[in-house]
Amino acid sequence: MRALIGDSEFDRDTAVTRREPGVYDIDLSAGWTIISAVNGGYLLAVLGRALADTLPHPDPFTVSAHYLTASQPGPAVVRTETVRTGRTLSTGQASLFQFDDEGNEVERIRVLASYGDLGTLPDDVRTTATPPPIPPLERCFGPEDGPAPVDGSSAITERLMLKLDPATVGWALGAPSGKGEMRAWFGLADGRDADPLSLLLAVDALPPTAFELGLKGWVPTVELTVHVRHRPAPGPLRVSITTRNLAGGFLEEDAEVWDSTDRLVAQSRQLARVRLG
Template sequence: MSSATPSAAPSEWDTHTALTDAGDGRFAADLDPGWVVGGGVNGGYLLGVVGTAIARSVPAKPHPLSVSAYYLSASRPGPAQVSTRVLREGGSVATVAAELAQEGTTRISVLATYGDLAAMPSDVGTTAVEPMLPPLEECVPGSLAPEETRRVAPVMERFDMRFDPACVGWAMGAPSGNGHIQAWFRMVDGHEVDPVGLLMVCDALPPVTFDLGRPGWAPTLELTVHVRAVPAPGWLKVSHRTRNVAGGMFEEDCEVWDSAGRLVAQSRQLAMQPRA
């Protein structure tokens, strides 16, 4: 008598970004409270939820290539609705508009270009320099964050992050002032990050303004992500930098490198300075 091999349990990410198809490009979502940070749900997670809906709307082109999101109001855990509209679908790419709403109010408006990275050349040529991080055992685990920090930012429990010791002076009250934070990154359950997941990774680290001595929740106004390749399995390197703080806002530039040493995603975010 033979027995069927049990299927692998779904990852936390797959569970938290699950959608119910309501037809006509509409999907129902349930935003998980484990992704809260400060006064709302993490923007990268929200973009991952929308990105999942877009991928299901153009199944022949499942991967984000370029995604721009405008955050109109803070989201909170609970039911949400995602609507997608295919503006154009050609031979290699599709352009899709999407919105995430709660209680009849649009939270995020997105315009995205999707394709199939697996059908594209896998080489990534760049003049960018891969971040130099100390070995994992010499880096600072995010799990060492104070209990108060983890309480107001349960999103930290979703990740296994190992911070470069040179970039965590802010945690001891001694920020470097360089506007730079970098860390090794993986999901806490070991789930390998896929191209849609990279949309979330670009907004996973603490706001880079922490390194300027300005801690606190920094609401995102706009986030654009470019995905370059399907990441190789293993730890990712994530680097955030800022060069300008003006008008109550700052920009945050992110690079994500995979275990094969390739720049697989990059983003720029405009956010409000952290509130006191």
């Protein structure tokens, strides 16, 4: 049975409990880890849910996050603040905190976001963007078709329906293409349809483009900005990520997310650190 929006593992694991206005508690799930850290897209969805409760508008339009230190599974506190409210947009900020081994509070991630109501936007599209050329889902490959993508935890892959374009899986066979590209069909493993909040996860859920550039290991996000453009239609999403420039140990990843009606529903850019040599 397909999970419904509001009643899936993703919803339960991103749910925050309001302790008082602007303060939320959550237990970060180990189910969304990669290597040893909690996935950045999952964290963005957690803060996005807290901001949706804080602000008068329901949907994220633009979310910019700075990842300060790696988050770990376990208790965390989210603190939110309303920066400005208007008729069509409201802006807020949020930070997630955890305690280190010495008991000191550590800020893990800080977000500035503007929210609105996607349902009120005019249905006028003028674009030169086109959906990525991904083969049919049955001709693509998932984590179950190859070795573990990284050393350490790959728990997040068990919660996703992820089918990679064969043209971007050379890294898994020991023959990376040298191109900074990653493309895949994306969904949640329990069948829950996508919504604006899960788009914050989708832009950061594929293997890093660094793998196809011949690099290995953790590629931690430094900064990630997501633009949500439309409420996605039911069905699997197509995600395309490209990197054009790796320099000084950092690369950018530009992502596009397309829904089942060939509509561009989200875009993002992130800066990430890579290990060279």
